[in-house]
Amino acid sequence: MTDDTAPVVNVNVFAAEFARWRDVRMLSRTALSRRMGYSRPYVSKVLSGTEYPSEQFASRAETALQAGGALRRAYAEFTANRSAAVVRPPAEVTPADRTDMSALVVEHDDARLSYDGHRYRLTQRRRLINASSEPITRYLIRISVDRYPGDPERSNALYSAYPLTWEEIDLHAWHGDGRTQAMDWVPHHDRDAFKEVWLQFSSSGRHYPLYPGESTWIEYEYSASDAHWGRWFQRAVRLPTNLLSVELEFPAAMQAAVWGLQTSMTAESVAFRTPIQHHRREEMDVFTWSTTSPPLHARYRLEWDLRGREDAEDDRTPPSQIMAGLGVLQEGDPLLRTTARPFDLPREAEDARRVVAELRSAAARVEQAHVFSKGMGLAAPQIGISRAAAIIRTPAGDWITLFNPRIVESSAETDDQYEGCLSFFDLRGKVPRPLSIAVEHVDIEGRTRITQYAQGIARLIAHEVDHLHGALYLDRMAPGTEPIPVEQYKGTGSSWAYGTTPRP
Numbered sequence: 001m002t003d004d005t006a007p008v009v010n011v012n013v014f015a016a017e018f019a020r021w022r023d024v025r026m027l028s029r030t031a032l033s034r035r036m037g038y039s040r041p042y043v044s045k046v047l048s049g050t051e052y053p054s055e056q057f058a059s060r061a062e063t064a065l066q067a068g069g070a071l072r073r074a075y076a077e078f079t080a081n082r083s084a085a086v087v088r089p090p091a092e093v094t095p096a097d098r099t100d101m102s103a104l105v106v107e108h109d110d111a112r113l114s115y116d117g118h119r120y121r122l123t124q125r126r127r128l129i130n131a132s133s134e135p136i137t138r139y140l141i142r143i144s145v146d147r148y149p150g151d152p153e154r155s156n157a158l159y160s161a162y163p164l165t166w167e168e169i170d171l172h173a174w175h176g177d178g179r180t181q182a183m184d185w186v187p188h189h190d191r192d193a194f195k196e197v198w199l200q201f202s203s204s205g206r207h208y209p210l211y212p213g214e215s216t217w218i219e220y221e222y223s224a225s226d227a228h229w230g231r232w233f234q235r236a237v238r239l240p241t242n243l244l245s246v247e248l249e250f251p252a253a254m255q256a257a258v259w260g261l262q263t264s265m266t267a268e269s270v271a272f273r274t275p276i277q278h279h280r281r282e283e284m285d286v287f288t289w290s291t292t293s294p295p296l297h298a299r300y301r302l303e304w305d306l307r308g309r310e311d312a313e314d315d316r317t318p319p320s321q322i323m324a325g326l327g328v329l330q331e332g333d334p335l336l337r338t339t340a341r342p343f344d345l346p347r348e349a350e351d352a353r354r355v356v357a358e359l360r361s362a363a364a365r366v367e368q369a370h371v372f373s374k375g376m377g378l379a380a381p382q383i384g385i386s387r388a389a390a391i392i393r394t395p396a397g398d399w400i401t402l403f404n405p406r407i408v409e410s411s412a413e414t415d416d417q418y419e420g421c422l423s424f425f426d427l428r429g430k431v432p433r434p435l436s437i438a439v440e441h442v443d444i445e446g447r448t449r450i451t452q453y454a455q456g457i458a459r460l461i462a463h464e465v466d467h468l469h470g471a472l473y474l475d476r477m478a479p480g481t482e483p484i485p486v487e488q489y490k491g492t493g494s495s496w497a498y499g500t501t502p503r504p
Contacts, residue, residue, distance in 0.1 A: 013081065014058065015049035016189040016196070017074035020144065021065040022047065023236070026263050026299060035064035053078075068152025073160075103132030104139075106241040107215065113233050114249040120229045125219045128210065135209035137201050138186075143169060143222055144194035147230045150321070155230075159192035164228050166195075173199050173220035181208065183218065234301040237294045245290035246302060252280060255308035257369040258287045261301045261325045271327030272300070275364060301325075305369065319370075319425035319486060326365045328382050331424040331472070335381050340388040340468045342404040345446040352444060355380050355389045356401055363391060366422060373493050377460050379467035382423055390464035394457055395495055402441045405465050408450065409438035415498075418491055419463060419473045428491075429483035431476045433459045456496035 022032055029047070033040040037060065045051030053061070058075035065071065107127040114121050130136050145164055148154040166187075173183040182203045189196040199218060201209050210216055235244060250256040260272035276289045287302075294300070303325055324330050343352050362383045363376070377392040392400040411434045418428045436454040439461060443449060453461050463473060474483065486492075 012049040012078075013189075013191070014053055014071070014074045014078035015047060016191060017067075017071055018053075018061055018065075019047050020191075020194055021061075021067045021071060024146070025065050027065075032064060036060040066152060068154075068156045070152065070156045073156075103130065103134070104136065104239050105129040105131050106239050107243070109235065109237075109241050109244045110247075111233070111235060111245070112247045112249070115226070115251070115254075117226075117251055117254070119223050119225050121221065121223045122233075123219065123221045125217060127215060127217050129215040130210045130212050133212050135211045137207070137209050138198045139201075139218060140188065140196060140198055141220065142194060142196050143171075145224055145228050145230065146193065146232070147228060149230050149232055155193065159228075162227070163192035164195070164224065166190075168224060168228070169195065169222045171197065171220065171222045173218065175201060175203075175208065175216060175218055177217050179219055183220075231305065232301055232303045234299055237296055237298045237300075240296060241294055243290065243292055244294050244300065246288070246300070248287040248302060248304065249281070249284050250287075250304070250306065252283050252285045253308050254285075254306040256285050256287070256304050256306055257322075258302060258304045259322060259326045259365060259369055260289060261303070262298060263301070264295065264298045271325070271362070271365060275361070276302070276368070278368065322369050323366065323422045323425050326369060327362055327384075328366065328378075328422045329384055331421075333423075335384060335386055336423055336467070336472065337470045338381065338386055339470050340379070340381050340386050342388045343442065345403060345442050345444060347446075349444050351387070352389060352403055355385055355387050356391065358383060358385060359389065359391045360399075363393065370425075371493065374456060374496050375460050376422075377464040378422065379464045381467055388468045390461075390468060392457070392460050392464060394460070400457075400461070402439070402461070402464070403443070405439050405441040405461070405468065407437050407462065407465055408440045410434035411436040416478075417459065417496065418489060419459070420486070420489075421463070421473055423472070426486055427483035428486055428489040429473055429477050430481060431459075431473045432478060433462050433476070437462055439465065455498045459496070 029044055030040055033043040036043065038057065042051065046053050046057065053075065055075065058071055062071040107129055110125045112123045146155050147158055171185060173185055175181045175183050184200040184202050186198045186200060187195065188198050199220065201207065233248065235246060237244065248258060258276055260276055262270050262272055272289065274289070274291065276287050278285065278287050280286070289302070305322060320330055329336055345352060359378050359380060363378050366376070366378070372393070373395065375393050375395045377390060379390040380387045388404045390402050390405065394400065413435045414432045415435060416430050416432045419431045420428050435458065436452060437458045438450055438452050440448065440450050466472065466476070
């Protein structure tokens, strides 16, 4: 804090927006500099605010990060501010003013997000350890919202017309176990869709630095309306962290479905390694998830769909995006058009069991996000494993596991019914299939078997066998027919429709 009353204009608005969009797009500094055609050191200097960007730099940043015009506007604001700003030289940093957070270790990072149908309220708790030789006097936090992920133009238009305000956020912070002491806070960056804030280890003129070797809890809360908060919540690991935990709470009437995606600035996104747990607490659905020793710079993103809300159909996450977030490869991935490698059983029995375990784990995630009244199936190539294994859950809830399956006999009698595929779940297509099939497959002991299936189960299995041979149901549709959007499909929630039971 300072007694100097001269106006201070933030001349680093571009740097702040630039850093935010790099974070949103999950790009390392090296990857970003390559996209932009600039050297990494120069990009790093602009990100830190020590180097001023040119108009060409801002334009390339906008293109590389697909920021929906946000970086162009930030650059215009930056150039206007430069001429009006009172720029102060950096103050000398003393131990009592220390702000280097790199010396902190997070023993436990715990977030609880609650939604009441209108507003989101986040309670964030962190137990911090000062591993440095100097006292820590403040802690930087970020509040960032994105109502329409994947549509930056729409989000930026919203926040430009209806910015996130400090009054709406209603930020409060405390220090010590059980909210022992309130914390002062000072805005660092104030943008339409995000804020950065210094939480001060002080209150009402009293200072209580975090000294070397000491640990403490800090806790802060803030809110945002559902007009501002999109259906996702992300935890970014910016400091060494021992335990990270998240709890999401929704009214049970909203029928929330939650899934998670892990990514970083150096790795491809993958589904959470451990499942999200779900339980009922009075009239609320509660989803919990945790991980130990998360890698530095990892991002853990939870997304949700509120299936019980009929007033926001246009804001629902597309089904294909949900399935991608759950770790299901989407149409266009070359693996879906590749014949899967057979198992040599029983020699590869351990590998086969591992693949089935991965399939069952993925199926459990998928079933959290959608109700499959007709049953469901999943083939190993759909989760990035090019091995000839598939699992099928029948409408009655029984599981069928197939290794190296191939259809050796089909009935002449067929019927046409709509199918869906997790690898392009936005569509449904009417597909002719035999009413009964005979499938040759191998069990885990290496014995060859032939099993007959009929009606809906035969359709499910034929669909998964196709996946193992690089085919999709689109290839099976009658010439001249096209799939329909899932919104036009009227069969969701109903069983397969058949008459008399055919003979296999």
